Amino acid sequence: MIRCIRHTAAFSFLLLVALLVNAARVQVVEAERYGANPADRRVAIARYAKPRGAVLVDGRPVTGSRDSGGRLRYERTYTDGPLYAPVTGFSSQTYGTSLLERAEDGILSGADDRLTAFPWWDRLTRTHRRGGDVHTTINARMQRAAFAGLGGKKGAVAAVEPRTGRILALVSSPSYEPGVLSGNGAAVDEAWRGLNGAARRPMLNRALQETYPPGSTFKVVTAAAALESGRITDIDAPTDAPDPYTLPGTATRLGNAAKDCEDAPLRYAFRASCNTVFARLGTELGLRTMAATARRFGFDDDRLRIPSPVAPSTFDTRMDRAQLALSAIGQYDTAATPLQMAMVAAVVANGGQLAPPYLVDKVTDAGGVMVAAGPHRPARQVVGPATAQQLQELMTDVVEHGSGRRAALKGVTVGGKTGTAQHGVRNEGMPYAWFISWAREKDGYEPAVAVAVVVEDAAADRADISGGGDAAPIARAVMAAALRRGPGR
Template identity: 65%
Template structure:
């Protein structure tokens, strides 16, 4: 070392620079891990911190009629807050479940970001939350459900297998969504062995209580599909006068086949559309479908929502289908709701709602709005131009399934069914009710117990427009084949739901 100490100073500077470089490298790496790769580490299944934090605070609630139908309970465990449900089986097709073990379903899944507090829209400073790794309190989801209508549908189905969907025709708001048999989603909350046993039992059950029959099960719609065929016949000009003979033989020989189609009632030979609709003449509607042709039948069915694979409410809805590749014999059967024609109860509620709403189809929606934990609105999925809402697949514009003039005629035909046809069990004093019954065959050689269908709409006598449209399907596999019918089994359930929505004065 020289006397002036310059070499030592140089070494110190080099060491200090090297330490500064190491510190900088550490800072860069920390930034890379905490910012650039944060999502990768957060989503790594081995990282339990995210899951622990997720259940470290109460989950937001799902509301029906201004009251929460969900809650959160402090378990004292590592995954601290467990989901609770009020009237769990009643609302299970809407809420779904939120399980620490098995994840989420239905609204609990579609609105998970809001309910868990992770949706950036819940915070006025979302970027700060990302940097600070903070979590907002869980927000709330306000549904469109009518509590009285939901209860009426659930009570009406009782112990039978089936489903009910009810809509407000002018807006598409879902007023009831019921599937039976149901289950208590609270059984899947927590992490103990009872949860695993409940999951195994529910999934192994022959009656499939976790299947949402209202939106995930498709059925042959049977004669309720004749509303669609009638709309196609009127709009295409195949039928110009609902009271004129239709030149329909009875029995009707399926084109290109020796098979003959018959009816359950008399008077269907060359019957008018009015008579055929009122008494559900298969021969008339099979012939009309062939005369309309596959192109116009497909187009009309699509206008009502068939073959739409993008529908969400906001959770996914199974597509209802009208086969696009059929010969004339298959088209004839498809036109009476058989062959490959399949529909969810929600889809058939949309068909009834379109008739009630001047031919216009409003996209169904289950969420009225989402809010912060203190009630400030976050989104309003149903508002014109509003955001799609939690987990939304996009709120599309309404479509015109039929001309307004055709809708007027179909309203009249559906009213006749309830006034003096197969749907008299749906009549409500003080209201105009339109309906269409259906008995859908299924199984090998149609050996299964038929499904009972009824679709309808109702308008109070002092109201300007119909307030509700309903679709009911009853599987009822325990019933004798001759004891099940749309007008007999399903119509009373539809009537109870419509009465609940109309809430008419009992002294009227």
């Protein structure tokens, strides 16, 4: 009898051990797989049981949470939603997350293991941690200046700090109110359909996710290639460029909107935006040199994250010489995001070095303790300091004596390049007006900011100088905000 009791006890013990092992398997090993099952509502209920962490600008939250009283209890709220939507994105119980809300979802939702000292214990006990906070690099003054400058026109602004890569402004227009997508229900569904069906595409982040032909602003890259390769050694020497220029292998004659471009020195050609000079330079330099220079500036990089993914800017590596000539002036199929062109301006301003751009300064837990700092990746040399100095001369000449005069600021050294990007069949579409620039105090050494502005629905003619009328004043306002200058200074 005692022997039977012992056998029964041993068998019961084995069953208990098996039960515990299975429970551990379900709660720890298989937890992620079960949690991903859409039929498991407990995950969603737990996710929204506590307020979401905040996204901060200049130390102040621009997002919050409200208690809806429903099963998915806390819904996302936004302060100045349209202003910061290109930064925050949206967080919706129905449609998920986007942009920074998605890239930093682990911190904001409390799921990131960096928010606790014992993540394994939290997983075992199913503890739902409070969300942490994401501190952005955005400067509120500059963000407002860019948003007001666009004034609802289709376009975008990106501004970075050249020395560090901190993104100081990121605006896309028209924008939208992300708060209408918070929660669930018929109203959210209707708002989603309305935003996605809108003709002006307000949910498209034009600063990060749209690429445009950069037009004459790309001549900064072509000039850099010419100077770095030694093809141009004196920016005031004649270039032996014809006007018009017959594209190699074709009967197409490329002309200029400006006068006196024949045999023009690089300084004048850059200021007047002579297409013929830069197209000919592109073909002389060759595809390999042009493509390599573009890559050093950041083109053809599909790995850029800020931490939201950025659409890759492209410079084709399979072109004939005629196509290369057009690409050298920012046409054909060369395409760039506004952030990429801000990076181009930043390289010039920063002595030829590119500091990779980033949007998150640090993340903290719910108690304000820093969990992680921003990426702070090291800068890399794109062009030599001597080349950067010559490019600075060319860009300041555009602002002081050329088409970029409307970007000038009193007591500030400003460099810029205007451009109009032609597009559509036979270039019949409304041109995009571009302006890229950088600024530093007259008595300072370090540049304060680099800016790129593109205006899609610019009321401009097709001359290369139109970016000076539509985009340059917006860049000026952003640079003034960076340097704390009033509108009249």
